[in-house]
């Protein structure tokens with residue numbers, strides 16, 4: 001039997017996608033399959049996703065003319081999985097594999113294949129991620145719409161050129177780690193001011209969650225929102241002056257540049 005969509009790799013990313021697709025009713029569960037090489041993980045997936053087919057390997061019979069594949073395996077396994085998809089006659093593929101170019105995926109196929117490459121980030125695990133997508137040489141607008149509809153089930157999607165995916169990796173791919181580092185530092189700062197660690201954690205988590213919602217929901221610029229809490233000569237101004245003096249802005253510019261450069265090196 002052939003499927004509408006086959007997710008290859010049912011680990012963290014693959015299972016988050018399947019969960020999002022099922023909840024969004026992207027297709028009937030019976031039209032969805034996940035291919036997972038690890039037996040134990042297949043058992044977990046079968047319990048978690050009733051009605052979705054859980055397969056040990058992709059075979060010719062699973063692929064019809066309309067079947068799309070999402071590649072969700074680790075980079076080391078990706079080209080092998082792409083070659084298997086090619087051998088099964090897949091003509092449309094979305095990859096979430098970090099650092100693997102559309103050109104290298106296309107090279108696994110003898111015939112032209114529509115490859116969309118993406119860079120999601122970890123909040124896709126709770127369907128609040130942000131992903132960027134870029135098309136390869138044989139991609140149409142319909143292929144990009146298709147890929148956007150899949151990743152849209154686990155968050156928001158932006159379209160970029162493939163050249164920009166290294167910048168995306170350094171910004172939103174690594175972004176959650178930058179954020180958690182700032183969270184850790186802020187919690188520590190609260191403790192240094194005499195708050196208990198638990199109270200400090202609650203205050204910091206609430207502050208970031210609320211501030212992010214304010215940014216997204218009002219559509220106001222970060223400059224406007226910052227000005228709203230910065231009275232002339234006040235407490236926030238004193239704190240911000242210290243951060244500017246320590247070149248926090250420049251540190252972020254350099255952090256994103258370093259991560260993007262590392263992504264370029266790894267992709268070579």
Ligand SMILES: NC(=O)c1ccc[n+]([C@@H]2O[C@H](COP(=O)([O-])OP(=O)(O)OC[C@H]3O[C@@H](n4cnc5c(N)ncnc54)[C@H](OP(=O)(O)O)[C@@H]3O)[C@@H](O)[C@H]2O)c1
Nearest residue numbers: 009011012013035036037038072073074075077097098122
């Ligand atoms: N996690 C993230 O937040 C994130 C963000 C951006 C991009 N990505 C990309 O997403 C991809 C998957 O990451 P992940 O965190 O989900 O990895 P993961 O948890 O290790 O999941 C990959 C799963 O695929 C299985 N597998 C390996 N080769 C296979 C094959 N040929 N056919 C079917 N299943 C196969 C693995 O089994 P074994 O363990 O037996 O090998 C494993 O269970 C990576 O390429 C990563 O670059 C992830």
